[in-house]
Amino acid sequence: MSRTAAIVGAGIAGIAAAIRLAVKGYQVDVFEANAYPGGKLSGFTLNGFRFDAGPSLFTMPQLVEELFQLAGRNPNDYFRYSRLDETCRYFWDDGTHLTAWADRDSFAREVETQLGEPASHLLAHLDDSAAKYRITEKLFLHRSLHKLSTWFNRDALHGYLNLPKLEIFKTMNRANEERFQNPKLVQLFNRYATYNGSDPYQTPATMNIIPHLEYNIGAFFPKDGMIGITNSLVRLAEDLGVRFHFNTRVVELVTEGARVTGVRNENPNGKTERFDLVISNMDVVSTFRRLLPTARQPERILRQPKSSSGLIFYWGIQREFPELGLHNIFFSSDYRAEFDHIFKQKTLSDDPTVYLNITSKHKPDDAPPGCENWFILINAPNNSGQDWEELIAKTRHNVIRKLSRNLGVDVAPLIACEAILDPIAIEARTSSSQGALYGNSSNNRFAAFLRHANFSHQFQNLYFVGGSVHPGGGIPLCLLSAKIATELI
Numbered sequence: 001m002s003r004t005a006a007i008v009g010a011g012i013a014g015i016a017a018a019i020r021l022a023v024k025g026y027q028v029d030v031f032e033a034n035a036y037p038g039g040k041l042s043g044f045t046l047n048g049f050r051f052d053a054g055p056s057l058f059t060m061p062q063l064v065e066e067l068f069q070l071a072g073r074n075p076n077d078y079f080r081y082s083r084l085d086e087t088c089r090y091f092w093d094d095g096t097h098l099t100a101w102a103d104r105d106s107f108a109r110e111v112e113t114q115l116g117e118p119a120s121h122l123l124a125h126l127d128d129s130a131a132k133y134r135i136t137e138k139l140f141l142h143r144s145l146h147k148l149s150t151w152f153n154r155d156a157l158h159g160y161l162n163l164p165k166l167e168i169f170k171t172m173n174r175a176n177e178e179r180f181q182n183p184k185l186v187q188l189f190n191r192y193a194t195y196n197g198s199d200p201y202q203t204p205a206t207m208n209i210i211p212h213l214e215y216n217i218g219a220f221f222p223k224d225g226m227i228g229i230t231n232s233l234v235r236l237a238e239d240l241g242v243r244f245h246f247n248t249r250v251v252e253l254v255t256e257g258a259r260v261t262g263v264r265n266e267n268p269n270g271k272t273e274r275f276d277l278v279i280s281n282m283d284v285v286s287t288f289r290r291l292l293p294t295a296r297q298p299e300r301i302l303r304q305p306k307s308s309s310g311l312i313f314y315w316g317i318q319r320e321f322p323e324l325g326l327h328n329i330f331f332s333s334d335y336r337a338e339f340d341h342i343f344k345q346k347t348l349s350d351d352p353t354v355y356l357n358i359t360s361k362h363k364p365d366d367a368p369p370g371c372e373n374w375f376i377l378i379n380a381p382n383n384s385g386q387d388w389e390e391l392i393a394k395t396r397h398n399v400i401r402k403l404s405r406n407l408g409v410d411v412a413p414l415i416a417c418e419a420i421l422d423p424i425a426i427e428a429r430t431s432s433s434q435g436a437l438y439g440n441s442s443n444n445r446f447a448a449f450l451r452h453a454n455f456s457h458q459f460q461n462l463y464f465v466g467g468s469v470h471p472g473g474g475i476p477l478c479l480l481s482a483k484i485a486t487e488l489i
């Protein structure tokens, strides 16, 4: 008889872990509280407009393809995507526009023409980003940080020798100010801190590895939209015999001594099912607090400050805007104040940076003819009891004002339909502690060591995957968490 595994949650890491275990020969059951898979990486339609609910930027597609290859399948039979020629269009209130081209030299020329910043500065920054990535990749991203073998090998030695290049004692903002003359370029590269929900004025310059993914490796668009990642991996998992149980919330991990023996679900009738091992894709704070309340709680890790959250407006827009692309940023005029609001005052500034994603630019059937599907993300504090109704009303007004000013047209009457996602709803739909998008924040220079391991120190057969544990949040790191956890089994 094959060994059995239960996975709590069908987020992207849970699905990836299910595939990896099925390939290893396990009979896998995935229990998902929602009626649909993907957690944050899901989608919906509204009045003829299709929206991706959460992630909009797709990097490192090779980590998705690897799963099909591991299962001996042709990725093209399941999942198709293309590389973007332009990664983002940037707008400032003073009328400055900049297009970030995927091609490094074209981007460097654009930066020189539009912002007067020598092209060499940009190229040096991207080279430095690549160097930082190479140092951290093998040490931090592909291995458990919590096993001695990680620290005693050639890759680790290479990492120790190059530690100064990671600039852990400098903030990202400081490093970017030293690199660039033009404050707009400092702001542009400071924004990468938000890719893991951090504050560029606190997070270490090590996080300057992030632009490497977008500029040196590339940004991509899945043919079916971001939801295509979830759907194709669920199809692969089902082809491998994984059983998904939707509308099935796990309410307890049943333990006996140092082992987890099963999971107890809400339905049917709170029945306990026995498994040889369990992987939790539920946020690690919620896993301990709700599923293992009588186990020893790793307080130091569970109490770490959480990453930022998001306030998202999904708007069906009755017009097309040729000046906009797939990814667009409208920067705030005072970036430091914006982050002070998010991380210190735990509120939203009146001039937030507006991220606008429009998938109908690449996938026209995502909106009715002559229309566009606007996904608007504002970086927001995680939920600590703010008056969200008031913050949403205020921010909606400020976003409309900012976009109308920049686009030269009143946006409000163009909104045909609307949905809103706030930190409370994110927490309710995914169990993410405080609605954080990326688990713990990375504002502390030792943050990597303050994320929970991919295995339990208390229960021999309990593992953790997803954005709240090592190596971190975002689709690529969630996929890597599944790789690390299942390789430990």
Ligand SMILES: Cc1cc2nc3c(=O)[nH]c(=O)nc-3n(C[C@H](O)[C@H](O)[C@H](O)COP(=O)(O)OP(=O)(O)OC[C@H]3O[C@@H](n4cnc5c(N)ncnc54)[C@H](O)[C@@H]3O)c2cc1C
Binding pocket: 008, 009, 010, 011, 012, 013, 014, 031, 032, 033, 034, 037, 038, 039, 040, 041, 053, 054, 055, 056, 057, 058, 059, 248, 249, 250, 251, 281, 282, 283, 310, 312, 377, 426, 429, 430, 431, 432, 437, 438, 465, 466, 467, 468, 473, 474, 475, 476, 478
């Ligand atoms: C608005 C937004 C924008 C983002 N933008 C990007 C981006 O552009 N690029 C990027 O790479 N990343 C982005 N992210 C982050 C990315 O979405 C996440 O890091 C990643 O999807 C998290 O995956 P996960 O595996 O941790 O699971 P989650 O998506 O958190 O899902 C966990 C799943 O577990 C289920 N679950 C929880 N508890 C239980 C239980 N007790 N029983 C059963 N099921 C349970 C939940 O219902 C959920 O389906 C964004 C996130 C959001 C919300």
